[in-house]
Amino acid sequence: MEYRKIKDQDEDEESAGDLELSRGKPNSAGMMNNVAALGALSGVAPQWKRKSMVTLALTILTSSQAILIVWSKRAGKYDYSVTTANFLVETLKCALSLLALAKIWRTEGVTDDNRLSTTVDEVIVYPIPAVLYLVKNLLQYYIFAYVDAPGYQILKNLNIISTGVLYRIILKKRLSDIEWAAFILLCAGCTTAQLTSNSDHVLQTPLYGWVMAIVMALLSGFAGVYTEAIIKKRPQRNINVQNFYLYVFGMIFNAIAIVIQDFDEVANKGFFHGYSFITVLMIVNHALSGIAVSMVMKYADNIVKVYSTSVAMLLTAIVSVFLFGFHLSLAFFLGATVVSVSVYLQKFGKTPR
Amino acid sequence: MEYRKIKDQDEDEESAGDLELSRGKPNSAGMMNNVAALGALSGVAPQWKRKSMVTLALTILTSSQAILIVWSKRAGKYDYSVTTANFLVETLKCALSLLALAKIWRTEGVTDDNRLSTTVDEVIVYPIPAVLYLVKNLLQYYIFAYVDAPGYQILKNLNIISTGVLYRIILKKRLSDIEWAAFILLCAGCTTAQLTSNSDHVLQTPLYGWVMAIVMALLSGFAGVYTEAIIKKRPQRNINVQNFYLYVFGMIFNAIAIVIQDFDEVANKGFFHGYSFITVLMIVNHALSGIAVSMVMKYADNIVKVYSTSVAMLLTAIVSVFLFGFHLSLAFFLGATVVSVSVYLQKFGKTPR
Numbered sequence: 001m002e003y004r005k006i007k008d009q010d011e012d013e014e015s016a017g018d019l020e021l022s023r024g025k026p027n028s029a030g031m032m033n034n035v036a037a038l039g040a041l042s043g044v045a046p047q048w049k050r051k052s053m054v055t056l057a058l059t060i061l062t063s064s065q066a067i068l069i070v071w072s073k074r075a076g077k078y079d080y081s082v083t084t085a086n087f088l089v090e091t092l093k094c095a096l097s098l099l100a101l102a103k104i105w106r107t108e109g110v111t112d113d114n115r116l117s118t119t120v121d122e123v124i125v126y127p128i129p130a131v132l133y134l135v136k137n138l139l140q141y142y143i144f145a146y147v148d149a150p151g152y153q154i155l156k157n158l159n160i161i162s163t164g165v166l167y168r169i170i171l172k173k174r175l176s177d178i179e180w181a182a183f184i185l186l187c188a189g190c191t192t193a194q195l196t197s198n199s200d201h202v203l204q205t206p207l208y209g210w211v212m213a214i215v216m217a218l219l220s221g222f223a224g225v226y227t228e229a230i231i232k233k234r235p236q237r238n239i240n241v242q243n244f245y246l247y248v249f250g251m252i253f254n255a256i257a258i259v260i261q262d263f264d265e266v267a268n269k270g271f272f273h274g275y276s277f278i279t280v281l282m283i284v285n286h287a288l289s290g291i292a293v294s295m296v297m298k299y300a301d302n303i304v305k306v307y308s309t310s311v312a313m314l315l316t317a318i319v320s321v322f323l324f325g326f327h328l329s330l331a332f333f334l335g336a337t338v339v340s341v342s343v344y345l346q347k348f349g350k351t352p353r
Numbered sequence: 354m355e356y357r358k359i360k361d362q363d364e365d366e367e368s369a370g371d372l373e374l375s376r377g378k379p380n381s382a383g384m385m386n387n388v389a390a391l392g393a394l395s396g397v398a399p400q401w402k403r404k405s406m407v408t409l410a411l412t413i414l415t416s417s418q419a420i421l422i423v424w425s426k427r428a429g430k431y432d433y434s435v436t437t438a439n440f441l442v443e444t445l446k447c448a449l450s451l452l453a454l455a456k457i458w459r460t461e462g463v464t465d466d467n468r469l470s471t472t473v474d475e476v477i478v479y480p481i482p483a484v485l486y487l488v489k490n491l492l493q494y495y496i497f498a499y500v501d502a503p504g505y506q507i508l509k510n511l512n513i514i515s516t517g518v519l520y521r522i523i524l525k526k527r528l529s530d531i532e533w534a535a536f537i538l539l540c541a542g543c544t545t546a547q548l549t550s551n552s553d554h555v556l557q558t559p560l561y562g563w564v565m566a567i568v569m570a571l572l573s574g575f576a577g578v579y580t581e582a583i584i585k586k587r588p589q590r591n592i593n594v595q596n597f598y599l600y601v602f603g604m605i606f607n608a609i610a611i612v613i614q615d616f617d618e619v620a621n622k623g624f625f626h627g628y629s630f631i632t633v634l635m636i637v638n639h640a641l642s643g644i645a646v647s648m649v650m651k652y653a654d655n656i657v658k659v660y661s662t663s664v665a666m667l668l669t670a671i672v673s674v675f676l677f678g679f680h681l682s683l684a685f686f687l688g689a690t691v692v693s694v695s696v697y698l699q700k701f702g703k704t705p706r
Binding site: 154177178181184185188189191192195197199200202203329330331334335337338341344345348 | 507530531534537538541542544545548550552553555556682683684687688690691694697698701
């Protein structure tokens with residue numbers, strides 16, 4: 001109920017200005033000078049500017065993440081435990097959030113909005129996204145019994161549709177007809193861009209594989225939309241505090257995953273076995289893009305997040321041409337065209353609401 | 354100038370009613386009973402209804418045309434002269450136009466709008482589309498030196514863009530931003546639907562091949578748009594008279610093509626050598642879809658024509674699944690989705706003009 005009200009006010013954000021800011025610290029525009037980037041983003045920039053900044057950051061970070069994966073594959077198979085890396089990503093995000101908070105406390109003092117102490121009522125919802133992601137990651141191991149890796153990449157585009165549907169249902173935010181059309185185009189365009197000569201295998205996916213792919217898409221979409229709901233429920237709350245609680249539970253559930261999946265390996269070979277410079281780079285990148293996702297949830301929404309990561313996929317492919325001598329297919333050009341038109345159509349989507 | 358004026362009035366056709374009808378024969382709605390389909394279409398149906406009818410007819414005829422081609426290929430290679438078939442198509446169209454005119458003369462009498470006699474000023478433009486199509490057909494032989502047949506099918510989608518651009522330039526009719534976006538989607542979607550595992554060969558097309566493909570797209574687009582300009586320049590003129598002149602010049606130029614390309618074969622083996630039942634079906638179908646194209650030019654426009662034939666391409670593929678056991682590719686589903694969204698977006702395109 002509270003959330004719905006906030007969303008409605010948010011519709012004409014350009015004129016109404018930033019809800020959070022106008023409550024907590026009015027006329028503080030002059031204070032923004034040497035605050036760290038993280039602090040600045042949660043600080044006093046105008047909403048559209050902050051929205052653009054976090055979206056751009058997410059796009060670039062997601063894109064470079066994929067490039068790092070290609071690079072690490074080229075450098076040879078990595079033999080570290082993925083669960084330990086995931087745990088470190090959560091830990092790093094946690095640490096960065098605390099660091100940003102410390103800076104804010106120093107410049108602005110501790111307020112109701114940025115203090116770490118919390119209520120059960122506030123914190124009880126934070127483990128849910130972490131649990132959802134854990135379940136999704138476990139399912140991921142089983143789906144490969146039914147679908148090959150390139151097929152999985154293609155089926156993952158169902159996430160786009162599931163995010164749109166759940167965004168509509170859970171956040172009760174209407175998408176205009178043109179926004180829906182653009183969303184379908186985004187999904188079709190991304191899938192087209194990823195077509196290879198073997199893609200038709202996906203059509204032979206058994207029913208069970210389809211069901212799992214759809215369940216995974218729903219889980220992933222739900223986790224994203226639910227995170228947005230948590231973050232937006234308390235718009236006045238500092239994003240770094242909200243991130244801290246999200247990531248603390250991320251740490252806990254990833255620690256459980258280490259015990260379940262990689263206990264023996266970690267016990268025998270050590271926590272950091274198989275780590276290399278590129279592993280560290282990937283962890284840092286993953287952590288930063290995780291924070292960027294939260295920021296996009298706070299200052300934009302899941303729709304923007306999906307567009308951002310889709311455009312990142314195209315950017316990755318284009319950059320890979322120069323970095324790794326990849327060839328772009330005709331399907332890529334066609335898919336990229338459709339995605340571009342989809343992004344362009346967003347311009348018209350807002351009008352008829 | 355005169356044309357521009359008519360186009361402007363045409364913008365709100367729904368309210369203003371049919372320009373042609375309100376001039377020539379007002380309140381004649383009661384007269385429509387047993388007139389032949391052709392006569393009826395050029396008769397008194399409300400404009401939107403007539404527009405839908407001719408568009409539907411064009412879609413079905415174009416779709417069944419492609420199916421006849423597949424059928425004839427299955428039945429074995431046809432060894433008739435293509436130029437004689439083209440000549441017969443033009444002759445049949447001419448005959449059907451005269452037949453429709455005869456019916457109209459009998460029911461409505463000969464008027465200024467439906468008489469066959471004409472002026473040099475009116476008739477002088479009619480050979481131009483026929484010449485353009487002849488040049489395009491001749492070029493078609495040369496482009497295969499640079500592009501293979503499936504590649505040519507893909508490059509033919511450039512027609513969609515060239516039609517849009519020439520429609521804008523020659524007919525001076527604005528397309529809204531959404532209409533342009535939809536048009537680009539139509540082109541990308543059609544191409545995607547036709548992707549095969551060998552489609553990437555198209556990207557290796559030499560520059561000369563690209564230039565020829567673009568020139569052919571421009572010729573084809575120009576012929577279509579110019580035909581619309583001719584037909585719409587005199588909106589009060591009966592469409593069957595306009596068709597008669599278009600097709601008479603079609604006959605003449607196709608007769609020239611027979612002499613140039615197939616004179617020896619026709620002289621030795623006879624005009625109808627190699628004809629079969631399916632050849633006759635194809636000629637009849639081709640003639641009817643030709644007339645449907647003219648009708649769409651008269652009562653709708655080139656944009657509607659392009660959409661109609663694109664949707665027909667998708668229909669053909671779907672029908673072929675049932676008729677010939679074809680398999681649809683993932684690319685087809687994605688392309689069909691994009692084309693469907695493109696058609697859907699037309700709904701929004703008109704608003705912001």
